[in-house]
Amino acid sequence: xxxxxxxxxxxxxxxxxxxxxxxxxxxxxxxxxxxxxxxxxxxxxxxxxxxxxxxxxxxxxxxxxxxxxxxxxxxxxxxxxxxxxxxxxxxxxxxxxxxxxxxxxxxxxxxxxxxxxxxxxxxxxxxxxxxxxxxxxxxxxxxxxxxxxxxxxxxxxxxxxxxxxxxxxxxxxxxxxxxxxxxxxxxxxxxxxxxxxxxxxxxxxxxxxxxxxxxxxxxxxxxxxxxxxxxxxxxxxxxxxxxxxxxxxxxxxxxxxxxxxxxxxxxxxxxxxxxxxxxxxxxxxxxxxxxxxxxxxxxxxxxxxxxxxxxxxxxxxxxxxxxxxxxxxxxxxxxxxxxxxxxxxxxxxxxxxxxxxxxxxxxxxxxxxxxxxxxxxxxxxxxxxxxxxxxxxxxxxxxxxxxxxxxxxxxxxxxxxxxxxxxxxxxxxxxxxxxxxxxxxxxxxxxxxxxxxxxxxxxx
Numbered sequence: 497x498x499x500x501x502x503x504x505x506x507x508x509x510x511x512x513x514x515x516x517x518x519x520x521x522x523x524x525x526x527x528x529x530x531x532x533x534x535x536x537x538x539x540x541x542x543x544x545x546x547x548x549x550x551x552x553x554x555x556x557x558x559x560x561x562x563x564x565x566x567x568x569x570x571x572x573x574x575x576x577x578x579x580x581x582x583x584x585x586x587x588x589x590x591x592x593x594x595x596x597x598x599x600x601x602x603x604x605x606x607x608x609x610x611x612x613x614x615x616x617x618x619x620x621x622x623x624x625x626x627x628x629x630x631x632x633x634x635x636x637x638x639x640x641x642x643x644x645x646x647x648x649x650x651x652x653x654x655x656x657x658x659x660x661x662x663x664x665x666x667x668x669x670x671x672x673x674x675x676x677x678x679x680x681x682x683x684x685x686x687x688x689x690x691x692x693x694x695x696x697x698x699x700x701x702x703x704x705x706x707x708x709x710x711x712x713x714x715x716x717x718x719x720x721x722x723x724x725x726x727x728x729x730x731x732x733x734x735x736x737x738x739x740x741x742x743x744x745x746x747x748x749x750x751x752x753x754x755x756x757x758x759x760x761x762x763x764x765x766x767x768x769x770x771x772x773x774x775x776x777x778x779x780x781x782x783x784x785x786x787x788x789x790x791x792x793x794x795x796x797x798x799x800x801x802x803x804x805x806x807x808x809x810x811x812x813x814x815x816x817x818x819x820x821x822x823x824x825x826x827x828x829x830x831x832x833x834x835x836x837x838x839x840x841x842x843x844x845x846x847x848x849x850x851x852x853x854x855x856x857x858x859x860x861x862x863x864x865x866x867x868x869x870x871x872x873x874x875x876x877x878x879x880x881x882x883x884x885x886x887x888x889x890x891x892x893x894x895x896x897x898x899x900x901x902x903x904x905x906x907x908x909x910x911x912x913x914x915x916x917x918x919x920x921x922x923x924x925x926x927x928x929x930x931x932x933x934x935x936x937x938x939x940x941x942x943x944x945x946x947x948x949x950x951x952x953x954x955x956x
Contacts, residue, residue, distance in 0.1 A: 506690075507683045514679030518672050526668035533660040537653055538625075545627035546612050548574055549646045552587065553631045561636030563589050575648050584619065584626075584647040589633075589640050600645055603628035607643070622649045689713050693720070705731040739796070752789065756782045791920040794854055795905075798924050802931040805848050812845040812852075813838035813877055816885065819856045820875060823864060831870040834860070838877040845883065846956055847932045855928035858921035859887045859949050866891035867946075882934075883953045890946040899938040925951065 551571035557564045565587055575583050586596035600619065607613040607630040615626050626647035632639050689712055696710060707724040756779060763775040820834045827834055863873045871890040878884050894902065903926040905919065926936040934953035940946075 507687050510686065511680055511683040514682060515676050518675030518679055521675065522668040522672035525671055526664045529664040529667060530657075530660055533664070534657055537656045537660070541625055541648070541650075541653055542614055542627065544575055545614075545625065545646050545648060546629070548572060548585075549612065549627050549629040549644045552585065552644050552646065553629055553642070556587075556631065556633050556642060558633060558635040561638075563594065563633050563635045563640055563642065565595055567595065571646075575646075581649045581652045582622070583649075584624065586643075586645045588643040588645075591643075594642075596645075600626075600647060602643070603645065606630070616650075619647065622651070624649050625653075689716060705734070734799075752782055752786045756786070788920070791858070791924070794858065795920050795924055795927075798851060798854060798927055802848075802851065802927060805931055806850075807846050808849055809844045809846045810849050811842060812883065812885070813842045815849065815853060816856060816875060816877055819853055820860065823857065823860050826861070827864050827873070830864065830867065832864055832867050833872045834864075834875060835872055836875045836877075839879060842877065842879055843883075843956065845953070847953075848928075851928045851931065855925040855951060856885070858924050859951070862921045863887050863889040863891070863947075863949075879955070882955055885951040885953075886948055887950070888946060888948045893940050893945055893947045894938070899940075902938055903936060922949070925949070929953070 548571045551568055551574075552565070555566055555568045555571070557566070567585075572583050572585065575581070584597045584600050586598070586600040587594040588602075601617065603613050603615055603626070605613045605615075607628045609630055609632065612627050612629045615628070617624065617626070624647040626645055629644045631642045631644065633642050634640070693708065693710065693712070693716070696708060700706075705727050707727055708720055710720065712720045759775060759779050759782060763772060763779065766772050766775060816838060817836055820836050824834060860873070860875070867873060867889045868891065873890075874886075874888040876884075876886045876888070878886075902922050905923050922936065922938070929936045929951050932953055934951060937950040937952060939948045939950075
């Protein structure tokens with residue numbers, strides 16, 4: 497079963513998990529802030545109620561053998577009148593009401609002289625908080641127990657609780673938003689090594705099988721190690737395949753040369769035209785096989801050397817002239833002239849000389865093969881922002897073929913079926929150009945027959 501896109505993304509899953517944790521922490525923060533604030537507000541109210549009861553207790557007097565009370569104004573005024581809170585009080589002497597609200601319920605737990613008691617209950621339709629304090633007052637030499645109770649409605653506390661809830665909600669929301677943003681940044685930061693590894697692999701060419709030379713996080717070390725091991729196995733497998741191709745091509749080419757020599761001898765001895773034609777077709781097939789075997793060898797060599805590019809500094813103009821001279825005997829057989837035009841001075845080029853010579857040789861060999869007799873091939877080397885080496889012939893061109901497709905293996909133009917070829921020459925040249933950071937351009941000659949193949953390299 498295919499997983500939804502959201503759950504398949506590691507970054508999204510990590511972000512959602514961190515966001516969920518942030519939400520839980522925000523709720524916990526809200527509850528803690530609200531609980532602490534309400535506890536502090538309630539403790540403040542209890543403190544004021546206790547101070548009010550103490551103030552009333554301090555105002556108790558004994559006169560003529562009786563206990564009297566001149567209720568101090570400050571005892572009740574300190575409770576304030578915020579939010580229309582109402583205050584109730586009751587003073588009992590030996591269980592008889594001296595003053596205050598006679599119906600105010602007694603405390604559920606009797607207070608002591610050293611410790612007050614607090615209670616919360618509903619009285620006259622409102623929730624009230626009450627403090628009870630106990631004192632012993634002597635009247636006429638007889639000690640009397642005095643119970644002082646002071647109660648206050650909780651409207652002010654409820655208003656404070658609402659404000660605290662709003663503030664705590666705001667704090668929790670801000671905390672959640674900040675934590676969520678940080679979670680997104682943390683998810684991106686945690687997955688940055690994966691993006692760097694992806695970019696390092698994406699930038700590689702198809703023939704680049706070097707191991708990843710990066711310092712991954714500890715968690716990714718097994719993955720990178722496994723990937724490098726796989727790359728090493730793949731590289732070894734490709735090398736074995738290239739070695740097999742090279743060995744097979746080498747072993748095929750030698751007997752083919754022997755067969756061709758004998759076929760030519762036989763061709764001279766034959767008298768009948770149909771037999772000669774058959775033998776010519778056989779010789780052509782042998783030439784095509786021999787050429788394919790040779791270019792397979794070249795391609796195997798190019799594949800091997802581009803994987804571990806050897807570099808040296810040399811004169812590109814000298815290499816062009818040297819390669820052209822090596823192919824002059826083949827050009828002379830068709831009366832084809834190779835004209836090299838190079839600058840008087842060229843900057844030194846750093847690269848694999850053997851690979852570049854192979855690319856130049858394959859392009860020139862194609863140009864000679866497809867050029868008509870008694871024609872010319874122009875080889876021009878120019879240096880400006882780039883180093884451009886152009887080969888222009890007067891042959892058949894490429895017909896209607898897509899020039900980009902000619903760079904693929906064994907691909908040839910539709911108009912050259914009668915000429916022996918393997919379809920590897922331009923492939924080799926293209927791979928050599930890309931191995932040196934350049935490119936192979938194939939164009940048709942403007943206004944004339946033939947083709948123009950260019951090797952373009954960045955200026956060094």
